[in-house]
Amino acid sequence: MGRPRKRQRRRFGRLRTITKHGHEYIEASxxxxxxxxxxWPNLPKRQYKVVQPEYETEAVAWLTEAEKAITLGAWTPPQxxxxxxxxxxxxxxDYAEQWxxxxxxxxxxxIRxxxxxxxxxxxxxYLYPAFGDKRLTDITAKDVQAWWDAFTPERANEEGVSLEARxxxxxxxxxxxxxxxxxxxxDDDGNTLIKATPCTIRTSQGETRHKVVIAEIDQLQALYEAMPAWIxxxxxxxxxxxxxxxxxxxxxxxxxxxDTMTLHVRRAAKTEEYEDGTKKNVLGPPKSRSSVRDLTIPECVVQPLREHMEHVGNEPDALLFPAPRSGGVCAGQTLRNAFNRVVxxxxALAGMRFHDLRDTALTRLAAMGATNGELMRQAGHQTIAVASKYQHRVESHYDTVISNLDNAVTAASATNDKTTPEPAQDGDMSTQTIPDARPNDRQPDADNELAALAGVLAAMPLSERVTVLRSLPIDRRVAVVGALPATVKGETLAELFKT
Incomplete structure (x- = not known):
């Protein structure tokens, strides 16, 4: 039996046979x-690579590559x-799931x-079929563009969502x-998984996905009568x-x-979908902290509510609207299905969604004179900017406003025709009308409201403050800006004057 082959001394690095757990390996270093x-101050003194004996050529190649990289000054640690x-x-x-x-x-x-x-x-x-098994580093802008061009929605126009919006x-x-x-x-070295995003497509908002439908009072009552009694x-x-x-x-x-005509909003029903694809209807917290609120029950809702409560379980946690079959938490889709069948x-209500009823309520409150603060409280909004979006016109209210305007103009014209004085001579004040100087009885309340609104706006970020101000009528905007603290008034005016 011959002696084991003695390895020749290498110009760079070292190769040797080692034994681990009774097995031989080739160690290159x-x-x-x-x-x-x-x-890299924490590097070890030597770099190692261990392979099975049949892969010795791989270890030799590893040493050769390392020598070349060191010579060229392009070496980086194997780690x-x-x-x-x-x-x-x-x-x-892999990344999307943990994301x-x-x-x-x-x-x-x-996130919710x-x-x-x-x-x-x-x-x-939509995304796993195209990119799921691809390495992140292999996804290019060209791939994303090809996916965008070939996009085909699974459920076109569901709930009024257009293909482009989806x-x-x-x-x-x-x-x-x-x-x-x-x-x-x-990692601690600041490395990211990719150097730059391949998503370079510039998208436009396109058309509004859904036009809110505001229900008139008689339509709302008809809707109530037509829906199933339990919901x-x-x-x-x-x-x-x-x-x-x-x-x-x-x-x-x-x-x-x-007894106190109060409704407490403390939780919300939602459908949770788990990673294995299963779904479950559960109760959880409302949308945000500000969504937890106590609301006064309007008189028009009291009697229907009393009648409904006669069919609700006696337990404190008995649901007002349990699922018809299981008796558990009702799915939102079940409610929407019942609503959509009536709509x-x-x-006259074509295209209306259930969420439009919420817009109906808040828009009507705004039309009745509710302040932005009151709308925030009623809706459970976190910012005044969100509350200020309820500017939809209630047709009957708008018609009334226009009619009142016409009547006022007509009455004023008739009065002027009867009482218009002869032109006064220079210096003759006897025939000139002196405006009524009596104070407005509501002025203190208006001033308090103005100061409160200015205080809320002053605490908001500049961009959000300006957004709210631009949504106000010009006279209201001028008054609110005038009431702002001096510390924020200057920057607010500067931003408002920007085009």
Whole structure:
């Protein structure tokens, strides 16, 4: 039996046979170049690679490549190369799943479960088929453009959503995922999974996806009468009180106090979709902290509510609108189906969604003179900018306003025809009319409201403050700006005057 072959001394690095757990391996190693420690001070003195004996040529090639890289000054630590290879091996599916699972808002709070569901649906239906098994580093702008051009919606025009709107919504998910991959470091060295996002398509908002339909009072009453008895009260809760769909379905007996005429909004029903594709209707917190609120029950809702409560369980947590079959939490889609069947048979309400009832309530309150602060409280909005969007015209109210204007102008013209004096001579004040100088009885209340609104605006970010001001009538805007504290008035005026 011959002696084991003695390895020749190498010019660079070292090869030797080692034994681990009773098995032989080939260990290749070389000294870390001295200049590398200034850039990576925690490197080991030697770099190692261990292979099985049949892969000795791979170990030799590894040493050869390392020698060449050191000579050219292009060497990087193998540890970093391995980390780079791991980063480049991440697929779109792997990253997207953990992105949805761990996504948070700007304030650090986790995104809502409903938002996760929308992202998961976009991924499952539209993005995984195209990009799921691709490495993130392999997805190019050309690939994204090809996906955009070939986009075909699974459910066209569902709930009034256009094909273009659905494509934009799905693209928004893709763009957010790739932006995170390009921006968020995955290690202490600041490395990201991709160098730049391939989502470079500039999308336009296009047409408004849905035109809000405001129901007249008689239409709202007809809607209530036509809906199934077990669920029809939601038409009034949303249409008169401004509750959201989930807030209606989350109501329990303990939330209704008919002695004090108060409705407590404490929870909301929602449908959770899990990663395995299963769904469950559950109760959770409302949309935001400001959505937790106590609302006065209007007189027009009291009697229908009393009648409905006769059919609600006696337990404090008994649901007002349990699911017809299971008796558990009712799905939002079940409510929408019942609502849509009635709306589809009512031409005047064509295209109306259940959420439009909430707009109906808040728009009518605004038309009745509710302040933005009162609208915020009723709707459970967090900012005055959101509350100020309810500018939809209620046709009957608008007609009344125009009619009143016509009547006032006609009456004023008739008065002027009867009382117009002869032109006065210079210096003769006997025939000139002196305006009524009596103070306006409501002036103090108006001043207080103006000061309160100015105070709220002063605490808002500049961009949001200006957005709200621009939504106000010009005379109202001037008055509010005049009431702003001097510390913010200057910057506000400067921003308002920008084109």
């Amino acid at each position: 070389y000294l870390t170049p001295l200049w590398a420690f200034s850039q 970093l190369e391995r980390a780079r290879e791991r980063r480049e091996a991440v697929t779109f599916r 949805v699972r761990n996504r948070r808002k700007a304030n650090g709070d986790p 479960e409903t938002s996760k569901q929308k992202h998961r649906e976009a991924l499952r239906l 494509r934009r919504a799905v693209y928004a998910t893709l763009r957010a995922i790739m932006a995170s991959a390009a921006r968020e470091p995955v 029809r009260l939601t038409a009034y809760l949303a249409g008169y009180m401004g509750l959201r769909e989930g807030e209606c379905l989350g109501l329990q007996r303990q939330d209704i106090d008919l 589809n048979d009512t031409p």
